[in-house]
Amino acid sequence: MSRPSPSVDFFSAFVTPKSEGSSIPVVSPAVVAFLSIALAAAYLFTTSPVRHILAKDGSRVPPGPIGLPILGSFPFLTSYPELTLDYWAKKFGPLYSMWLGNQFFVVISDPVIAKDLMVTNGAVFSSRKEMFIKSQTVFAGRGITATPYNDRWRKHRRVATAYLNYRAVDTYTHVLDFEADVLMKELFIQGKAGASPINPQPHAGRCSLNNMLTIVFGIRTNSIDDELVKTALRLSREFMNCTGPVSNLVDFVPFLQKIPTFMRSRGRHLHGGLIGTYGGLIKDIETQMNRGEDVPDCLAKSMILARQEEGLDDTDMAILASAFMIGGVETTAAIMQWFSALIPAYPEIQAKAHAELDRVIGRDRMPGVDDEKNLPYIHAIVKEVERCHNPFWLGTPHFSTEDFNYNGYFIPKDTVVVLNTYTMHHDPARHPDPTTFDPDRYINDSTTSAESANLANANERDHWMFGAGRRICPGMIVAEREIWLTIARMLWCFRMEAIPGEPIDLKEYDGLSGRSPMPFRIKCIPRDENVAKVLEL
Numbered sequence: 001m002s003r004p005s006p007s008v009d010f011f012s013a014f015v016t017p018k019s020e021g022s023s024i025p026v027v028s029p030a031v032v033a034f035l036s037i038a039l040a041a042a043y044l045f046t047t048s049p050v051r052h053i054l055a056k057d058g059s060r061v062p063p064g065p066i067g068l069p070i071l072g073s074f075p076f077l078t079s080y081p082e083l084t085l086d087y088w089a090k091k092f093g094p095l096y097s098m099w100l101g102n103q104f105f106v107v108i109s110d111p112v113i114a115k116d117l118m119v120t121n122g123a124v125f126s127s128r129k130e131m132f133i134k135s136q137t138v139f140a141g142r143g144i145t146a147t148p149y150n151d152r153w154r155k156h157r158r159v160a161t162a163y164l165n166y167r168a169v170d171t172y173t174h175v176l177d178f179e180a181d182v183l184m185k186e187l188f189i190q191g192k193a194g195a196s197p198i199n200p201q202p203h204a205g206r207c208s209l210n211n212m213l214t215i216v217f218g219i220r221t222n223s224i225d226d227e228l229v230k231t232a233l234r235l236s237r238e239f240m241n242c243t244g245p246v247s248n249l250v251d252f253v254p255f256l257q258k259i260p261t262f263m264r265s266r267g268r269h270l271h272g273g274l275i276g277t278y279g280g281l282i283k284d285i286e287t288q289m290n291r292g293e294d295v296p297d298c299l300a301k302s303m304i305l306a307r308q309e310e311g312l313d314d315t316d317m318a319i320l321a322s323a324f325m326i327g328g329v330e331t332t333a334a335i336m337q338w339f340s341a342l343i344p345a346y347p348e349i350q351a352k353a354h355a356e357l358d359r360v361i362g363r364d365r366m367p368g369v370d371d372e373k374n375l376p377y378i379h380a381i382v383k384e385v386e387r388c389h390n391p392f393w394l395g396t397p398h399f400s401t402e403d404f405n406y407n408g409y410f411i412p413k414d415t416v417v418v419l420n421t422y423t424m425h426h427d428p429a430r431h432p433d434p435t436t437f438d439p440d441r442y443i444n445d446s447t448t449s450a451e452s453a454n455l456a457n458a459n460e461r462d463h464w465m466f467g468a469g470r471r472i473c474p475g476m477i478v479a480e481r482e483i484w485l486t487i488a489r490m491l492w493c494f495r496m497e498a499i500p501g502e503p504i505d506l507k508e509y510d511g512l513s514g515r516s517p518m519p520f521r522i523k524c525i526p527r528d529e530n531v532a533k534v535l536e537l
């Protein structure tokens with residue numbers, strides 16, 4: 001895979017193109033005004049004590065880019081921020097710092113440092129900064145994903161884990177199994193048994209959505225044209241585009257938070273959409289329960305029953321449900337989509353996967369959850385897709401709650417800590433020839449990602465897609481099962497081919513926090529007549 005170059009050419013963004021026939025760049029008056037203000041501010045800012053934080057013992061913060069007055073390094077992170085962070089990791093080392101507006105960041109690009117800080121010192125590095133757009137505006141200060149490390153978070157994490165631990169996931173694995181079957185049927189039918197090109201994205205989206213709808217509300221949808229599918233996928237996509245961890249200047253320049261901005265109104269609109277849609281579904285369930293009607297077991301029902309004991313109000317419940325519907329939909333669907341987008345380019349990898357499936361499973365049934373341990377190559381394909389196409393290159397940043405000294409560097413309280421998974425996933429020492437898609441690199445790794453996250457040697461962890469430490473994704477177990485069932489079955493059912501003349505772009509993506517591929521079409525060609533028979537079509 002080739003990569004676009006990092007977006008570090010700041011001045012080209014401010015200088016209009018050369019006029020024809022002239023060799024001098026034309027600078028607009030607005031830019032002159034901006035630079036004058038910036039230079040005036042530079043004096044105050046660069047002499048301010050905040051630029052030179054020192055610990056009491058004189059130790060300095062980790063090195064890093066100097067940045068600009070007021071904005072810090074923000075302008076360098078506008079497009080492909082992961083590539084700029086990767087560029088700086090190579091320049092400044094595995095632990096570096098930067099300012100975005102008034103916020104101090106450290107960026108971790110090494111597994112051992114990630115474990116030392118986020119896991120071993122989890123008591124200090126497990127909070128979240130209350131970002132203006134994501135935490136304060138969209139989630140209204142609630143929501144497990146965005147809340148600081150406090151009792152409210154503990155309560156939400158307890159409620160969430162009760163639905164996401166191994167025992168709980170076992171109770172609804174039949175749902176994941178069923179929805180994976182439905183996805184195969186849709187790819188078969190909508191793709192006219194391989195005769196028509198198909199974009200698998202909305203179908204993958206509905207598969208993930210139905211899993212979460214069943215777990216959270218005890219309902220499902222019947223078609224990608226269902227209004228709830230359209231609304232839910234639109235809300236998730238909007239969330240991914242509004243909440244990039246380094247993409248909203250308003251998060252880091254406080255005076256912008258006092259004035260009406262486009263991002264603030266977008267955030268408020270999204271908050272209204274989440275409360276209206278998911279809060280509305282909870283209200284419907286509560287009404288049914290009050291009428292004495294039978295309601296299937298689901299997260300919403302549990303929250304309603306436990307609301308007094310857990311002290312949950314309506315907004316808490318709507319936002320916790322939203323965290324599941326956002327955290328659990330565009331994420332797993334993104335991995336299915338990245339898989340479908342990249343696999344047509346690798347017929348030899350598909351052939352090897354088909355051979356393993358035919359040898360171990362045969363052609364009379366599709367693989368299930370229990371077959372994973374006997375299908376090491378398919379298991380390796382899944383891990384390699386996750387390494388190459390982590391939907392969250394910058395994870396969900398943590399926030400420090402105490403001053404901390406690490407290897408001679410000072411990390412002050414209230415520092416945002418970013419896990420730079422792009423650099424970690426492309427480290428040639430850990431993953432030789434890192435830009436090549438090569439499942440064989442994982443062929444001897446039989447761990448689940450949940451197990452791998454607990455390995456004593458952080459350098460042996462498969463990948464960092466699910467984050468680290470006390471805030472590690474609690475949805476890992478259900479996510480892995482869902483991804484396994486869909487990818488293993490797509491390989492069992494189909495030969496997946498690109499459409500001649502329609503190249504699939506794996507460099508561009510949609511989303512600022514969670515990334516999905518840009519729309520694409522492929523052919524899903526059933527491998528033989530057993531596919532229709534097994535799918536009962």
Ligand code: HEM
Nearest residue numbers: 144145327328331332395396466467468471472473475479
């Ligand atoms: C491919 C699938 C998924 C990916 C890549 C993913 C990734 C992540 C990441 C990076 C975090 C932040 C971890 C950290 O702070 O270190 C996170 C947190 C979270 N995820 Fe996932 N996730 C996935 C699936 C799911 C699913 C299926 C659910 C729910 C059913 C879920 C629910 C959550 C929740 C509630 C949090 C917040 C945890 C907290 O702040 O304490 N995720 N996820």
